[in-house]
Amino acid sequence: MSWDFRIDFENADAVTAEVLRRLRERRESLARIPAAAVRRGVFELQALVQKNIAGLRRTPGAGSTTPTMIRSVTVRVGEEDGRTVGEVGTHLLLLLWLERGTGLHGPKKRKYEIRPKNKAGLFWGAYTPDGRPVIRKKVLHPGIKPRRPFARAAAAYLPRFVSVVEQEVAKEARN
Numbered sequence: 001m002s003w004d005f006r007i008d009f010e011n012a013d014a015v016t017a018e019v020l021r022r023l024r025e026r027r028e029s030l031a032r033i034p035a036a037a038v039r040r041g042v043f044e045l046q047a048l049v050q051k052n053i054a055g056l057r058r059t060p061g062a063g064s065t066t067p068t069m070i071r072s073v074t075v076r077v078g079e080e081d082g083r084t085v086g087e088v089g090t091h092l093l094l095l096l097w098l099e100r101g102t103g104l105h106g107p108k109k110r111k112y113e114i115r116p117k118n119k120a121g122l123f124w125g126a127y128t129p130d131g132r133p134v135i136r137k138k139v140l141h142p143g144i145k146p147r148r149p150f151a152r153a154a155a156a157y158l159p160r161f162v163s164v165v166e167q168e169v170a171k172e173a174r175n
Contacts, residue, residue, distance in 0.1 A: 015158070036171070042077055073095075097144070101144060111143065112140070114140075120137075
């Protein structure tokens with residue numbers, strides 16, 4: 001039975017290939033990743049993603065939903081095709097938008113339109129020279145740049161995961 005470690009984001013195959021390449025560099029005879037390493041790895045990666053999200057608190061677009069975003073990062077460890085697979089993810093679309101970006105900075109590469117749902121117009125945070133608020137019927141928003149809390153965590157965690165696998169292989173060898 002063999003084990004696998006997978007990180008799901010835009011280029012998951014490249015990350016998985018990089019993990020395996022680094023493991024082979026350190027230990028050519030390593031044929032599998034122990035299940036204990038996968039379990040440890042996903043929980044450590046979850047903590048790192050949550051730390052990255054907590055750092056978004058001071059950035060525009062994160063707002064007061066940061067604690068909700070932190071709590072939404074979950075871990076799933078299971079069997080798939082005879083391998084132990086660990087996944088770190090979320091159900092929140094806001095985190096997908098923060099990962100990939102929106103508008104000009106997102107996959108569609110164009111501004112998006114914001115229209116009021118329940119009011120006649122949108123207050124856009126500005127005032128006319130005579131002190132009246134600026135109200136708009138619609139606004140073209142340029143979008144937000146990707147903050148990539150998952151991708152940055154995965155890239156930062158990769159060297160640590162190699163050492164976690166080596167520790168778990170050593171534990172198995174002693175038993």
